[in-house]
Amino acid sequence: MDTTTEIILMFVKAFIVGGIICSIAQLLINYTKITPGKILVYFLLAGVFLQAVGVYRYLVDFAGAGATVPISGFGYLLAKGAIEGAKKGLFGALTGGIVSAAAGITAAILFGYIFALIFKPKSKRN
């Protein structure tokens, strides 16, 4: 299989896997009373758990951004960092998760702060 086909296939896999993960969230929104904030927490914990038992990385290998872009991918990153840190010692076990998730957390707080300063809330449109 040449590189172009491989890249196109990867986009398709990212679309399908990412879409399925988001559809599960939509099912929860439609058929249960779970609020979006809780859905984010559950998906994060699902990602942490699935990587802790060593499964989520196969999904990442298979679907690339389709598995890393959803919030469960953030959980995967936390668990992966913690597991790698644990190999180095107790200190690594405690800090590894946040070290590997540092980029996301820093970006969210930094850009969140800047854009909240710059922009005014929009009036509610219906």
Add this chain to the structure above:
Amino acid sequence: MADAKNSTVNKAYISFVSEISPRTNERRSLFNAFAVGGFICVIGQFLRYILQFMFSLEGDELAGAVSMILIFLSAFLTGIGVYDRIGKYAGGGSIVPITGFANSVVAPAMEFKSEGFVYGLAAKMFIIAGPIIVFGVVSSVAVGLIYYIAGLF
């Protein structure tokens, strides 16, 4: 007695409300969530390839850079009011990707700016992001400790 009466009234009220409240088209909303969520992941994959081939990033650095760019874009789109309009249409498709996490930081921060920069903007940023960070830290430490202890034997 009073309780029994109340519960019949409540039941009647609940069925009345569910009758008149607009029914969201469930199949349609699922399709929208799938399409928008999938599309955001495709953008992520596109950024991965760009950073990989043009800036030769790899591993954790690549993953981190992709999330930072997506978070930047989403924070900007939330600022100009576009992301919330996508959210109305996409539901879960705009909530679950990392862009939804960024949206949950910027939207309340903007909303509560009028209450001041410390207790308004800076505190309210974490209404939804706070629990995610709390559970993220606690669960990652739990995983790290389990692996550390397992590694001792």
